[in-house]
Amino acid sequence: MIHYFLKRVISLLPVWIGITIFAFFLGLVSPGDPVYLSLTRDGITEPSEAMVNAKRAELGLDLPYHIQYVNWINRVIRGDFGKSIYDNEEIKAEMLRRMPVTLKLAFSAFVITVVAGLGIGAVMAATRDTILDRFLRQLCTLMVSIPGFCMAIILIAIFSECFHLLPTSGMEGVKSFIMPSLVLSMGTIGTSARLSRSNFIGEISKQYVLVASAKGMSKSFIGTWHIFKNAMIPIITFFGLYFAGILGGSAVIESIFALPGMGSYVIDAIYNRDYFIIQAFVLLTGTIYVLSNLLIDMLYFLINPRMKQGDSL
Amino acid sequence: MQGLTKMKKKQSYLWIILAIVMVLGVAGCSNNDVNATTDKPDEAAAQAALNENNESDRTADEEEDDEQVSDVADAEIVLAGTRNIAPGENDAYYCSSILMVWEPLIASDESGAPIPKLAASYSANEDYTIWTFQLKEGVSFHDGEPFNADAVIANFDRMKLGEKSSNFYTMNIDTTYPGLEKVEKLSDYEIQLVFASPLPTLDYAMTNFGSAMYSPKNFDAEGNFNGLPMGTGPFKLIENVLDSYTVIARNDDYYGDKAQIAQIRIKVIPDPDTRYSALKSGEVMGVLDLGAIQPVMAMSLVETGDFDISYTPSTITHYIIVNGNKFPFNDVRMRQAVSLLIDRELILDSFYAGLGYPTVNVLNQMTPFYEAFDIPHDVEKAKSLAKEVLGDERVSVALVLRSGELNRYPNKEEAELLQAQLKEIGVDAEITILDNAAWSAAVKEGEYDLSLKIKGLSSAEPVSLFSSMMKTDNSLNKSWSFGYSNTEVDKLIEDVSGELDMAKREAMYNRLQTIAVEELPVIPYFNDVTLVAFNKKIEGYEAVNYGVTLDKVHWAGQ
Numbered sequence: 045m046i047h048y049f050l051k052r053v054i055s056l057l058p059v060w061i062g063i064t065i066f067a068f069f070l071g072l073v074s075p076g077d078p079v080y081l082s083l084t085r086d087g088i089t090e091p092s093e094a095m096v097n098a099k100r101a102e103l104g105l106d107l108p109y110h111i112q113y114v115n116w117i118n119r120v121i122r123g124d125f126g127k128s129i130y131d132n133e134e135i136k137a138e139m140l141r142r143m144p145v146t147l148k149l150a151f152s153a154f155v156i157t158v159v160a161g162l163g164i165g166a167v168m169a170a171t172r173d174t175i176l177d178r179f180l181r182q183l184c185t186l187m188v189s190i191p192g193f194c195m196a197i198i199l200i201a202i203f204s205e206c207f208h209l210l211p212t213s214g215m216e217g218v219k220s221f222i223m224p225s226l227v228l229s230m231g232t233i234g235t236s237a238r239l240s241r242s243n244f245i246g247e248i249s250k251q252y253v254l255v256a257s258a259k260g261m262s263k264s265f266i267g268t269w270h271i272f273k274n275a276m277i278p279i280i281t282f283f284g285l286y287f288a289g290i291l292g293g294s295a296v297i298e299s300i301f302a303l304p305g306m307g308s309y310v311i312d313a314i315y316n317r318d319y320f321i322i323q324a325f326v327l328l329t330g331t332i333y334v335l336s337n338l339l340i341d342m343l344y345f346l347i348n349p350r351m352k353q354g355d356s357l
Numbered sequence: 358m359q360g361l362t363k364m365k366k367k368q369s370y371l372w373i374i375l376a377i378v379m380v381l382g383v384a385g386c387s388n389n390d391v392n393a394t395t396d397k398p399d400e401a402a403a404q405a406a407l408n409e410n411n412e413s414d415r416t417a418d419e420e421e422d423d424e425q426v427s428d429v430a431d432a433e434i435v436l437a438g439t440r441n442i443a444p445g446e447n448d449a450y451y452c453s454s455i456l457m458v459w460e461p462l463i464a465s466d467e468s469g470a471p472i473p474k475l476a477a478s479y480s481a482n483e484d485y486t487i488w489t490f491q492l493k494e495g496v497s498f499h500d501g502e503p504f505n506a507d508a509v510i511a512n513f514d515r516m517k518l519g520e521k522s523s524n525f526y527t528m529n530i531d532t533t534y535p536g537l538e539k540v541e542k543l544s545d546y547e548i549q550l551v552f553a554s555p556l557p558t559l560d561y562a563m564t565n566f567g568s569a570m571y572s573p574k575n576f577d578a579e580g581n582f583n584g585l586p587m588g589t590g591p592f593k594l595i596e597n598v599l600d601s602y603t604v605i606a607r608n609d610d611y612y613g614d615k616a617q618i619a620q621i622r623i624k625v626i627p628d629p630d631t632r633y634s635a636l637k638s639g640e641v642m643g644v645l646d647l648g649a650i651q652p653v654m655a656m657s658l659v660e661t662g663d664f665d666i667s668y669t670p671s672t673i674t675h676y677i678i679v680n681g682n683k684f685p686f687n688d689v690r691m692r693q694a695v696s697l698l699i700d701r702e703l704i705l706d707s708f709y710a711g712l713g714y715p716t717v718n719v720l721n722q723m724t725p726f727y728e729a730f731d732i733p734h735d736v737e738k739a740k741s742l743a744k745e746v747l748g749d750e751r752v753s754v755a756l757v758l759r760s761g762e763l764n765r766y767p768n769k770e771e772a773e774l775l776q777a778q779l780k781e782i783g784v785d786a787e788i789t790i791l792d793n794a795a796w797s798a799a800v801k802e803g804e805y806d807l808s809l810k811i812k813g814l815s816s817a818e819p820v821s822l823f824s825s826m827m828k829t830d831n832s833l834n835k836s837w838s839f840g841y842s843n844t845e846v847d848k849l850i851e852d853v854s855g856e857l858d859m860a861k862r863e864a865m866y867n868r869l870q871t872i873a874v875e876e877l878p879v880i881p882y883f884n885d886v887t888l889v890a891f892n893k894k895i896e897g898y899e900a901v902n903y904g905v906t907l908d909k910v911h912w913a914g915q
Contacts, residue, residue, distance in 0.1 A: 076793075
C-alpha cells in the first residue's frame with residue numbers, strides 16, 4: 045500500500061512541475077500590464093512611464109522570464125506566494141481567508157450532487173424504461189442544459205424576491221449557501237444521475253448478480269453490497285474530479301451571490317492581470333487536482349480488493 | 358475466507374466514515390459567527406432603548422411602549438454597495454468618505470467649491486506660498502484623541518512617508534501639496550503650510566480625500582492603519598468583514614448634528630442584478646456608491662410604488678474617446694462630425710431614463726470653472742463634414758468597449774446606437790468588448806478607433822484634467838492615444854498653474870474649454886448623476902455629489 049502510494053506520488057511529480065510552468069507563463073502571455081492597472085486603480089491617477097518602470101523593477105517584472113520563474117518557485121517552495129500587484133495585499137493570507145468559503149460551497153454542492161445524482165440514478169435504474177425513468181431522464185437533460193447564471197437568476201427571483209425565503213447574496217449562515225450550492229450542483233446532478241443509471245444497469249446484468257440471487261441473497265443486500273459498490277468505481281472518478289473542478293469553477297456563482305471565495309478572487313485577478321494571484325491560484329487548483337487523482341487511486345485500492353499494486357487503473 | 362470477511366469489514370468502515378464526513382460537512386456549512394453578528398444590532402438597539410428610557414416617574418407600560426418605538430427607530434438599516442467600501446488597513450483612507458467616518462480639513466459644497474470642514478477657516482498670503490488654517494476646537498477622534506495642530510501634523514508626517522494607493526484616490530503628497538516645504542504649528546489650533554512656489558488653488562486640491570484626517574495613534578510605522586479607522590465623523594466604523602459587509606454606528610460624541618440612525622450595515626453586492634433583487638426583496642433598504650443602480654432598473658423599482666430614487670450631478674463625465682493618431686479621427690472634422698451626429702438627449706432618454714446632463718465640454722460641471730456651451734445636433738452638417746474627409750468612400754473602424762464599464766452602464770446598447778448612427782456618415786463600426794486589462798493595452802497601443810469611457814473629476818481645480826487629456830504627449834492624451842497637440846493649449850496649461858489672479862485664471866480655463874469644444878480631443882456626451890434607489894421604508898436618503906446623506910437616514914415615520 046505504502047509502496048503503491050509512493051509510486052503514485054513520484055509519477056505525479058512531473059505533472060506538478062508542469063503545472064508550475066503552466067501557471068507561471070499563463071499570466072505572462074495575456075495582453076495587459078498589471079503594473080499600469082495597479083497604478084491607475086483609483087480611476088483618476090495617470091502614472092508616468094518612469095513610475096510604471098520603477099514599480100515594475102520593484103516587483104521584479106523587468107527580469108528575464110526564466111529568472112522570474114526561478115524566483116517565484118523559490119518563494120512558492122517556502123510557502124510565500126508574494127503580494128498582489130494590484131492592491132499589495134498578502135496573497136497567502138487572502139487565500140486562507142477565502143478558501144473556507146469556497147470549500148463550504150464546494151462541499152455542500154458536492155454533497156447535493158452525490159446524494160441527488162446517485163439517488164436519481166438508482167431510481168432510474170430500478171424503474172428502467174418506465175414513465176418515471178423517462179421523466180427523470182428528461183429532467184436530467186434539462187438540468188444539464190440550463191446555464192448556471194440563468195439558474196441563479198431564476199432561483200433568486202423565486203426564493204428571494206417572491207417568497208423571501210433565502211437571502212440573495214452574502215454570508216448569512218447556511219441559508220446563504222443553499223442557492224449557490226444548488227446552482228453549482230444542478231448541471232452535474234444531471235450528468236452524474238445518467239452516469240449512475242448506466243453503471244447500475246450495467247452491473248445488474250452481470251453474472252455475479254444472478255449467482256448471488258441464486259444463492260438466496262436478498263435483493264437489497266445484492267443491491268447494497270455488490271451492485272452499488274461495483275458501480276461506484278467509475279462514479280468516484282467523476283465525483284472526485286468534479287469536487288476539484290468546483291474549486292476553480294465556482295467563480296461566476298461566487299460573483300452572482302457575492303460570496304467572497306477563491307473564485308471571485310481569481311476573477312478579479314484575471315481582470316487586473318494580477319499574475320502573482322493567478323499563478324498561486326492555478327498552482328493551488330492544479331495541486332488539488334493532482335491530490336484528488338491520488339485520493340481517487342487510493343480509494344480504488346481500498347474499495348476494490350482485486351486492484352493490486354501494478355494493476356492498470 | 359477470514360481475510361475476505363476482514364476486507365468486507367474494512368470496506369464497511371470506509372463507507373460509514375464517508376457518510377459521517379458528508380454529514381459533518383453539511384453541518385459545518387452553518388455559520389454561527391455570522392448569525393451572532395446579525396444578532397448584534399438588536400442588542401444594540403435594545404441597549405440604546407434602555408439608555409434612553411430612564412425616567413423613573415413613568416409607568417411600566419409607557420416605558421415598554423417607548424422601548425418598542427426606540428427599538429424600531431434604532432433598528433439597523435441594511436444597504437448595499439457595489440464594492441468594498443472599506444478596503445481596510447492598507448488602503449490610504451481605509452474606507453470611502455461615503456461612510457462619513459473620517460472628515461477632511463476642506464470639504465466641497467454642492468458646486469464642488471471648497472468649504473472649511475475640520476478647518477474652521479483658512480487664508481493664504483498674497484503670493485499664495487503660505488497657507489494658514491485655523492482648526493475647529495472641541496473635536497475629538499473616535500478613539501478619544503483630540504483633534505488639534507499636533508494631529509494635523511501627524512497626518513502630514515504620514516503622507517510624507519510616501520505614496521499610498523487606494524481604491525478611491527491615490528494619496529500622494531507631491532501631487533496634492535507640490536513643493537510643500539514645511540508644516541508649522543502656530544498654536545494648538547492653528548497650522549501653517551509653507552510652499553516653495555505659489556499654490557493659488559491649494560484649497561481645491563485639499564477637498565475631501567486631499568486632506569483626510571485620522572487620529573495620530575491610528576497608523577503603524579509604515580503609515581498603514583493599525584486597526585479600524587479613527588476619524589472625527591458622525592459615524593464610527595465598528596466592524597468590517599472584507600468583501601462581505603461593513604457596519605458603522607452613530608458617533609454620540611460628534612461635535613455637529615448627530616446621525617439619525619444608530620447603526621447601518623453596508624453589504625458588498627458587486628453583481629448589479631443581485632443588488633437589484635436584494636433591493637426588490639426588501640433584503641436591503643438602499644443602494645449606494647458608484648454605479649449603484651442602472652437608471653432603467655431604478656425606474657422599474659419606482660413603478661412598483663414601494664421605492665424612490667434620488668439623484669444629483671456627479672463628477673463623472675461620459676466620453677466617446679477617439680484614436681487621434683490614425684485616420685479617420687486624426688482629422689478634427691471627423692471628430693466634429695461624430696459630435697454633431699450623436700443625439701445626446703436620445704441616448705439619455707433611451708438608456709439613462711433621462712437622468713444626466715448633455716454636454717460638449719471636456720470639463721465636468723462640478724467645478725466653479727465650468728462653462729456651459731451650446732450643444733448642436735446637426736446630422737446634415739455631420740454628413741457634410743464627414744464627406745469632406747472621406748469623400749465617397751466608406752471607412753471601417755473598431756469600436757472597442759471596456760468590460761468593466763458594462764456592469765455599471767449600458768455601454769453596449771449605446772455602442773449599438775452609435776454604430777447605427779455612424780453608418781449615416783460613412784463609418785462602419787465593428788463593436789468589440791475587451792476586459793479591462795486588454796482594453797488598456799489596446800488603447801495604449803492605438804489598436805482602436807472609438808471607445809466609450811467615463812472619467813471622474815478628481816478635484817474642482819481642473820488643471821490636472823486639462824493637463825491629462827489635452828497636453829501634448831502627456832498622461833491620458835498619450836496612454837489613450839488621443840494624439841492631441843496644440844501649442845496654445847500647452848502654454849495655457851503651463852501658465853495657469855502659476856496664475857495668481859483668479860479672474861485671469863478663470864479666463865484661461867474658459868479658453869481651454871472653448872478650444873476643447875472646437876477641436877474635440879475627446880467627445881464628451883453627458884455628465885452623469887449620482888443615482889440611488891431606496892425603499893420607502895426609510896427616509897432622508899438623498900444622493901450627494903459623492904455618496905448619500907447617511908447621517909440623515911432614518912426609518913420612515915420615526
